[in-house]
Amino acid sequence: MIGNMFGKTMDGNNMVKGKVVLKKKNVMDVNDVGASVLDGVYELFGQKISFQLISASHPDHKFAEAKVGNPAILEDWKSTNLSIKELMYEVKFEWIGLPGALVVKNYHHTEFFLKTLTLQDVPGYGQVHFDCNSWVYPSKYYERDRIFFFNKAYLPSETPEFLLPYRKQELFTLRGNGSGELKEWDRVYDYAFYNDLGDPDKDVDHARPVLGGSSEYPYPRRGRTGRPSTKIDPKTESRLPLLKSLDIYVPRDERFGQLKLSDFLGYAFKSVVQFLVSEVLALDITYDEFDSFEDVLKTYEGGIKLPLLEKVRKNIPFEFLKVISQTDGEGLAKFPMPQVIEEDKSAWRTDEEFAREMLAGVNPVSIRLLKEFPPTSKLDSKVYGNQNSSIKASHIEKNLDGLNIDEAIKANKLFILDHHDSLMPYVRMINATSTKIYATRTLLFLKKDGSLKPLVIELSLPHPQGNQLGAINKVYTPAEHGVEGAIWQLAKAYVAVSDSGVHQLISHWLNTHCVIEPFVIATKRQLSVLHPIHKLLHPHFRDTMNINAFARQILINGGGILEQTVFPGRYAMEMSSVIYKDWVFPDQALPVDLVKRGMAIQDSNSPHGLRLLIEDYPYAVDGLEIWFAIKTWVDDYCSFYYKSDEMVHNDTELQSWWKELREEGHGDKKNETWWPKMHTCQDLTDTCTTIIWVASALHAAVNFGQYSYAGYLPNRPTLSRRLMPEPNTPEYDELRENPDGVFLKTITAQLQALIGVSLIEILSRHPSDEVYLGQRESSEWTMDADPLKAFEKFSKKIRNIEERIVKRNNDETLKNRVGAVKVPYTLLYPSSKEGLTGMGIPNSVSI
Structure with a gap:
């Protein structure tokens, strides 16, 4: 507390003090010294940061529209200690009644990250909190002022009249106008086909079909960037150079935070391996083989000498050689030991x-x-x-x-x-x-x-x-x-090999990363941050657009890492498009999926009304507990805001969201009859439960065990190079004499194996700032008490599930929980430390 936080203005109006927490760009982004100097100059000439409160209500009923307070100026910008990651400022505001929104104008040279604004002792209301969490660029980049709303959820029909115009204006801004190349300061969420995977200007071998917008290649939509088309094919979007991969447009608020970016760059610039792969292939060098399983183990136990690195040293800057893994100057590669x-x-x-x-x-x-x-x-x-x-x-x-x-x-x-x-x-x-x-x-x-x-x-x-x-x-x-x-x-x-390809392309990429992105875009375009369903789903969309954009740039693109290391090669994304034809949204619900695959049957005498046909099916046993915990939380949350089916049906933003999701985001499936109608509370809770399940637990189950099991490539090879030896052939005789040698010559070659292991090591790591299921980044994400209590109940239930998972893994009668390799099933254990843990359910598809 900062004591008495309101006084009087010269004309007698109340003043309210607030605490602003922000981060400067030069703290978040490396060594932007020039920006810091320029901002100091700007402040000398009175160009600062201003805040204006907008009233949600006012005791003086003479106002016909929201009252906008006088600008409050953030002081002492230039004198702040830049070594502090989060900076707190006190700002004095004019009291205008209950503050419902906030106008922020940045007159500095560079952007800053506005984390929170907290007003204490607002007359008649107490504390009012704004959970902003957004980058604010200089005002010259914006056509409309930056608006933030306080942490209260409202259905459109219940929104205070003063706030309605601002609510609509903000959504209008986020939708953009559908044209032009988007820049880093743009806050536009829009749709595009997957037409940026190929590079026909490079050569015909790098051309790829457009995915989405046709019956031949249907696909979910991705975030629009608006880059110009290629010279050869006007339907294909041009690509960024490899070394500018991080510059691919996604709305700035969807980008990784600094901690995660540091973690990601620390490991992921092994992912510049794309450059190494293309250069090595251009040199037409024969890949070295693993000669024995002992040779493979050296990769983890002591490092393995890679003569290939020496062969390409003259052609590739040495920095890029490190992408294989942590290497010394002699080309010695070493990876962490996989659990398997x-x-x-x-x-x-x-x-x-x-x-x-x-x-x-x-x-x-x-x-x-x-x-x-x-x-x-x-x-x-x-x-x-x-x-x-x-x-x-x-x-x-x-x-x-x-x-x-x-x-x-x-x-x-x-x-x-x-x-x-x-x-x-x-x-x-x-x-x-x-x-x-x-x-x-x-x-x-x-x-x-x-x-x-x-x-x-x-x-x-x-x-x-x-x-x-x-x-x-x-x-x-x-x-x-x-x-x-x-x-x-x-x-x-x-x-x-076949299961690895289906896993990576379908179970992982298509059924989590790819299908969730349209939900992210539709939510930001059609549901105001004031909308309760926006508040419910927002944590489950964190970083998804960023990791997907990065994937399009170097992983799933034509000639990218996926094509180089997984058996479908150039047909990989095309295959996933064909399989998307059979994707059905309601079937993504875990109970529906288990019944559809015949792994469970309806049974009213069993917990949750389902009986597993394999009782010791770890994914399903743990998954059903997680699923029903999510479902109960969603039911509790939604029932607070929607008291009847009619309220769902009459929610204009919700109906626009669902219509756009079906007709635009998953537009190639807009005529399917299996889509929920979104007419009832049950429609809403089932839909939100499925979205949260897919974005959190399903993704965790198919992602964070990759290094544990596939980090040792002989266990999960990603491609094969020979067909089965036939009797009475030299290959059959070789198999008889040297079975291990033939096995290793059949599966993924050494270089591709190391590239693949580098990739899954990145994908299997938790960053240090991860937020897990049952957690929120802020404890003040809503002002509504009942949802906060319901979330605490959900968090406690998640912690109890963790205890039961540990107990099951220690039960030796359950043969499938640990197995001969002695790896306990922890992929649906909700929490985790950072790093390669083989456990943890992040809230979102964030890596």
Whole structure:
């Protein structure tokens, strides 16, 4: 407290003192000394920062519109100690009644970050808080004044009349006018197709199709940048040079904060690896191989000598060589030890672990119940011929614990990891390159101890004489010894390759990063910061636009890191577009997804009305607790503001938000009938629960275990370079004599492996300023007491879930929680420290 915080003006009006907390640009951005000097000069000539309060209400009813207070000037800008990260100033304001909004004008040379304004002892109201958290650029860059609102939520129909014009004006500003190239100070949220992945001006090999806006390549929308088109193709947006990747436009308030940016740059400028990759490929150097598994382990245990680095040293600045990992001047690369090999260096090769990771690994969202045998295909037989499985009962019945096929299916004992239909249309094109893959099907059996065992793997290729002639299927069954055992290990590796690609492209990128971005944009364009649903969802959109823009610039672009390290190569994003055709928003709800995949059934006698068919399914067990905790929180929150279905239906901003989300953000699916109508409270709570689940827990489950499991590439190879050796061939003889050597020559090559590991190390790290599920950046995010109490209840429930996860992981009867590799399932453990922890649920898709 600062004592009595209001006095009298000369004309007798009350004065209110406030505390402004901000950060200067030269503290947030490195060494902007020139800006600091210029700001000192500006202040000498009276060009400062002014604040004006706008009344939400006033006891004097003679006012027909909001009263705007006289400017209050922030003093002593130039004399502030610049070593302090957060600066606090006292500012005197004219009392104008209840302050509901704030006008901020920056007359300095550079922008600053306005964190909060807190007014104490406002006559008749007490404390009034503004949670601003926004960059304010010099006023010359703005057509309209910067407006901030106090921390009270209002539905549009309940907004104080004085504030309505400002509420509408702010949304109008954020929508922009849909034209022109956007600059860093612009605050515009708008939509664009994914037309910035290719670079046809470079050469034809770098051209990529536009994703979005067509029935052939439907896709969610991304944030518009407005850059000019390429010279060759007017439908393709030009790209920024690699070294200006961080300059790609996203609204400044969506960019990483300083702590996260420092963390990100500290590791992520391994991601300038894009430059290294292109240079190495241009040199046409043969990638060095890992000669043995011991050779692979040196990457983690003591560093591995990389002669390749010496070969390219003359062609690439040495700074870029560091992108492989922390290296010394001799080209010695060393990575942190992945969890999957910390306790046991070979347990990853067991059938037990191969199956367990489908339930508790980095991609636990693809396995499903097998409901028919043999498995069939949904591909168009007129185009692809017969794509049904060739697996026979004789392949598996001896391993069904005495059951026959029908009995096993009836008992819900058979499961499948099916990557056949999604991959087969692309196998021929991919295999025409140096990559050699299969479409895969893997059948598994649920044992009495609750774990799974693989029964059979089917590897499929298109018929060499044409797709219409169907698939060439080969079936492999488990074996432990000799050449048969080596073949079985290769078969599992091909499955891991296909699952890695589907995980990275679909489970991770498409189903979390990509589909959430339109929700971010629509929320900022259509829901005022005063809107309760904006306040509910805002934490779950933190940094999403920034990381997605960065991904478009160096990860998922034509010739980018993803294409270089994951098997679909140049067809990667195109494949994700084809699979987006089957994306259904309501199916992203965890209970719906589990039932749809046959992993759970409706059961009124079970907790939450669902019974898991694999009781020890760690992702689902932990996930359902998280899901229903989120749902209860959302129900409690929304019921405070919406007392009836009619209030939902009549909420003009909410209806505009939902209409724009469907018709613009996910515009290629606007005619789908499965979209919720947004007419009822149930529609609203279900929708918000699903958004929060996808942005937080689902993303955490498929992202933060990447280094734990795939940091050791033999466990999760991302591509394969040879097809399965056939009997009576030199390759088969080589496999018999040197099975480990053939395995390593088949999966991801050394350089690509190190590039891939560098990338997932970045993606798996938590920054030091992360905000986790059950937490908020500010304790004063709303002035409404009931929502604050509901959030505290939610936070407590999240902490209780953590305790139960630890208890389950210590239960040795649960075979799938830890497994042979001794890695406990913590990917849905909500909190975390910074770094590579293999746990933690950030509020948002933030990395």
